[in-house]
Amino acid sequence: MTTFFSSVAKRQQATGSLLCVGLDTDQKRLPAHLQTQPDAIFAFNKAIIDATADQACCFKPQIAYYASQAAEDQLQATIAYLRELQIPVLLDAKRGDIGSTAAHYAREAFERYGADAVTVNPYMGYDSMVPYLEYQNKGVFILCRTSNPGGADIQNLTLSDGRRVFEYVAEEAAGRWNQFGNIGLVTGATQPEELARIRAISGDMPFLVPGVGAQGGDVEALMTAGQGGMMIISSSRAVIYASSDEDFADAARAAATATRQEINRHRNSAR
Amino acid sequence: MTTFFSSVAKRQQATGSLLCVGLDTDQKRLPAHLQTQPDAIFAFNKAIIDATADQACCFKPQIAYYASQAAEDQLQATIAYLRELQIPVLLDAKRGDIGSTAAHYAREAFERYGADAVTVNPYMGYDSMVPYLEYQNKGVFILCRTSNPGGADIQNLTLSDGRRVFEYVAEEAAGRWNQFGNIGLVTGATQPEELARIRAISGDMPFLVPGVGAQGGDVEALMTAGQGGMMIISSSRAVIYASSDEDFADAARAAATATRQEINRHRNSAR
Numbered sequence: 001m002t003t004f005f006s007s008v009a010k011r012q013q014a015t016g017s018l019l020c021v022g023l024d025t026d027q028k029r030l031p032a033h034l035q036t037q038p039d040a041i042f043a044f045n046k047a048i049i050d051a052t053a054d055q056a057c058c059f060k061p062q063i064a065y066y067a068s069q070a071a072e073d074q075l076q077a078t079i080a081y082l083r084e085l086q087i088p089v090l091l092d093a094k095r096g097d098i099g100s101t102a103a104h105y106a107r108e109a110f111e112r113y114g115a116d117a118v119t120v121n122p123y124m125g126y127d128s129m130v131p132y133l134e135y136q137n138k139g140v141f142i143l144c145r146t147s148n149p150g151g152a153d154i155q156n157l158t159l160s161d162g163r164r165v166f167e168y169v170a171e172e173a174a175g176r177w178n179q180f181g182n183i184g185l186v187t188g189a190t191q192p193e194e195l196a197r198i199r200a201i202s203g204d205m206p207f208l209v210p211g212v213g214a215q216g217g218d219v220e221a222l223m224t225a226g227q228g229g230m231m232i233i234s235s236s237r238a239v240i241y242a243s244s245d246e247d248f249a250d251a252a253r254a255a256a257t258a259t260r261q262e263i264n265r266h267r268n269s270a271r
Numbered sequence: 272m273t274t275f276f277s278s279v280a281k282r283q284q285a286t287g288s289l290l291c292v293g294l295d296t297d298q299k300r301l302p303a304h305l306q307t308q309p310d311a312i313f314a315f316n317k318a319i320i321d322a323t324a325d326q327a328c329c330f331k332p333q334i335a336y337y338a339s340q341a342a343e344d345q346l347q348a349t350i351a352y353l354r355e356l357q358i359p360v361l362l363d364a365k366r367g368d369i370g371s372t373a374a375h376y377a378r379e380a381f382e383r384y385g386a387d388a389v390t391v392n393p394y395m396g397y398d399s400m401v402p403y404l405e406y407q408n409k410g411v412f413i414l415c416r417t418s419n420p421g422g423a424d425i426q427n428l429t430l431s432d433g434r435r436v437f438e439y440v441a442e443e444a445a446g447r448w449n450q451f452g453n454i455g456l457v458t459g460a461t462q463p464e465e466l467a468r469i470r471a472i473s474g475d476m477p478f479l480v481p482g483v484g485a486q487g488g489d490v491e492a493l494m495t496a497g498q499g500g501m502m503i504i505s506s507s508r509a510v511i512y513a514s515s516d517e518d519f520a521d522a523a524r525a526a527a528t529a530t531r532q533e534i535n536r537h538r539n540s541a542r
Contacts, residue, residue: 064366168425
């Protein structure tokens with residue numbers, strides 16, 4: 001069975017890149033010459049994809065951007081284009097709801113848009129994630145320890161048995177919850193010591209590591225901390241908005257290449 | 272300032288109802304005679320609204336249903352219709368993401384769709400909720416203790432200081448997080464003793480209580496447990512799918528009326 005994880009592994013080999021380019025595309029931030037185009041968001045995404053595809057193991061559209069701009073059709077076109085190129089697509093949606101509702105969100109991600117993987121929020125527990133997991137060839141990244149400042153609020157609470165909440169999530173995700181073997185974890189790049197702890201708990205589970213670039217994560221520290229399993233290192237705004245002029249695609253390519261190389265310098269045995 | 276909570280309070284008075292009708296509208300479950308209509312989802316919603324509005328203090332569309340069916344335009348039309356009738360609209364979205372992304376989700380809910388309130392997930396912490404809270408006249412319902420079986424997985428973990436995670440969320444929501452006074456809590460109807468605990472922690476904070484009807488919550492127990500602050504009791508499938516025949520609107524009205532009366536029988540001093 002070809003799965004999201006097997007496709008990404010193959011592509012990481014082929015491109016020599018662990019970089020995932022995040023498509024957080026905001027019409028207001030597009031180069032002026034694109035602003036007036038009817039499908040400006042898709043046109044921008046296509047140019048970014050064409051310029052960076054050989055530097056990236058996958059792409060990650062953030063659905064909130066398309067939702068706020070009523071640009072569902074342009075998200076659809078973007079994902080269809082990536083699938084045409086046979087590049088794995090991770091839809092960043094961070095949904096979390098009761099099972100009957102989660103089934104609709106899973107349909108949205110996997111059937112309406114044809115994404116190959118999705119991010120989900122574990123706060124509502126195991127049964128809220130089952131509808132995604134049942135798509136066994138898809139990847140399901142569970143939020144474990146996130147890269148934002150408030151990530152610590154709940155995730156770092158210490159439990160009565162000494163574990164922290166994110167350690168509980170890592171343990172369940174690597175154990176009881178992973179009946180189909182298609183779970184990955186979202187582990188922010190801004191807390192390398194916690195990332196190392198999650199690696200120790202979860203074995204060789206795939207990590208999606210956002211927070212490099214605009215959010216300031218340290219690549220060397222995170223590559224050391226995360227080694228021992230698949231790493232997908234995500235950068236969004238630092239790549240796609242590297243320039244706001246007509247040279248935006250070249251600038252994005254340069255930023256993606258630099259990030260890919262920076263990652264590979266510290267790759268060691270991590271994969 | 273007219274807020275979501277002041278509008279709902281006024282309407283609870285006027286209608287004598289704490290019931291919120293959930294619009295979890297699935298095209299596949301519509302009466303056969305509507306199935307072939309072009310805007311079947313909106314047509315169904317409009318009929319349900321017309322039949323149940325005087326039995327309800329607000330309506331709650333669940334965005335997952337519209338997303339899975341590519342029915343954004345029909346969600347928009349539904350909310351516009353409710354606004355025309357000056358009925359408060361709570362968009363059930365349960366989003367949770369880093370601040371810059373959350374700002375887009377807040378735009379989606381409040382500006383694109385014009386909802387008056389939204390549900391959010393606290394797992395990513397305070398800064399992930401700020402973009403919603405900054406719309407100070409809107410209501411922001413934070414997931415505290417949810418009604419699904421897996422709700423206990425993370426929410427009921429016991430912390431080193433003896434509190435459970437949902438008690439921590441209730442405390443923060445009623446304290447530090449509530450700088451604009453526009454927070455409410457989602458407290459499932461299926462755990463009355465926990466609902467009482469959340470009421471004790473959070474004072475008179477508004478509760479959104481889903482889980483009555485299809486999910487089987489006990490109305491008497493929850494009305495006793497929740498008294499002391501605004502209660503919005505949500506029922507979705509048990510109302511809107513009360514009949515799958517041509518009499519669906521009448522059946523929905525009958526179900527809404529019965530639920531409203533059942534709530535009022537046990538209302539006591541609760542509001």
